[in-house]
Amino acid sequence: MEQTLETISLAKLAIAFIPVAFVLIILACWSLPQKRTLHALVRMLVQLLLVGYVLSYIFASDNAWIIGILLLVMVLFSSWIALNNIESSRKLLFHRAFLAIFVSSLIVLLAITQGVLNLSPWHQAQTLVPLAGMVFANGMNSVSLCGERFFAEVKRGENYQKARNIAFKASMIPNINALFAVGIVSLPGMMTGQILAGVSPFIAARYQIMVMCMVFASAGLASAIFLILNKPSHPTTNTYQ
Template identity: 35%
Template sequence: MDSAYIQIGNLELALAALLMLINLGLSAWLRLGLGRQLVLASVRMSVQLLLVGLILEWIFALRNPWVVLLLAMIMGTTAGIAAVGRTGRRFPGIYRNSLLNVLFASFLVTGLAGQGIIRFQPWYDPQYFIPLLGMLLGNALTGISLALDRFMENLVSRRAFIESMLCLGATRWEAAHREVKDAVRTGMIPIINAMMVMGVVSLPGMMTGQILAGADPADAVRYQIVIVFMIAASTALGTLGVVMMSFFSMFSSRHRLLSAQLLRTQSE
């Protein structure tokens, strides 16, 4: 493409920040009480992204595999903790389950796609590895969080039915397979909905960013398709893994529901 890359400076960032006046105006007009939260979220987002930009510039220049892996582990750990933070109920081992599945799904799919499809070299090239992993972590986090929340709420709402099934001789899988399937389905809904309207209703951020940076639209589209398939795969792996680990955590090998372990994180 013959388009020049248009840089955005501090003045342009300041002008973009003025767009938040729309949100603040609506909050004040409708008395939503969101003014402080909007300002705090805007400042926090801007500071975090600017700091990340500086860190990534340093990592891109350094190109050290251990530094890249350290940053990747920090990102994965943060995602695993954040996924649990959005759930209303907890049980012993929930953070471990979330962390293991976020890391496993995101790292596995990034590695397979990075070396089998995109084929960037070296394998730890931060220009590719970190952005790809970040996109997968963000979406896997959402799927895992939704699935965990739905699974635990279903166990509570259908506790009487599940325990009745167990008392009648059903195995733990026979008594709770419906809850497992419903939780996995819930975790997969966001990415499926996004795929259904992508390119018609919405233009994905990565593709838009590449086009704005001067990339050929056809190349940007192909990259975006690969990324979406990667996201769908990692979300499916992470969601299924965390629900199954939670299933085995909440049901004993003797086919009993360990409902005493299910704790509410806020007052009923």
């Protein structure tokens, strides 16, 4: 029997913070820093409540320009955040991170929205924005992982090709592990959400397969493009900026 999820009231939503409070109490009892954790929780709450209002407006507007600008902003932020852990000039690497995430995401989203889902119109926000968010976030994480490892290997004196291969392999570990674990260790977000919403597990599984392919491809393409863009112009130089 299929069932639909009820709307969560703010009072009931507050109950979800009870287990969170236990963790904060543990931090306090063990004299561990709480400021960063509290800041993260407050920021999460504010961001998600705000994004709910923003997305409601965007979904209702059905304006291709607004949706396009939103996607561009998402790519710009993900490109900037991807460079957080890379010990190199963020300004010099930003355009490479942007191109890596933008090009890889464009390829993947075109294949998924127009090939698999036949999305019409192409800017159908309720489908496109969540999928784009997953692709951008995954590309961001992959660029961050491969970039950090690549420049660490270069600093150790490895040549471009070896540093590139090590970095690419490292950036793909989380996604390869996810492929092994899906369905056995975990039920990923989209599949879980659809099952909770009453969708047949057989249909939910097909959508999750689509998402896993999307995530794997966006990670591999973003990492590869970023590493290719950081290839030195002269084979004898170790300057990658």
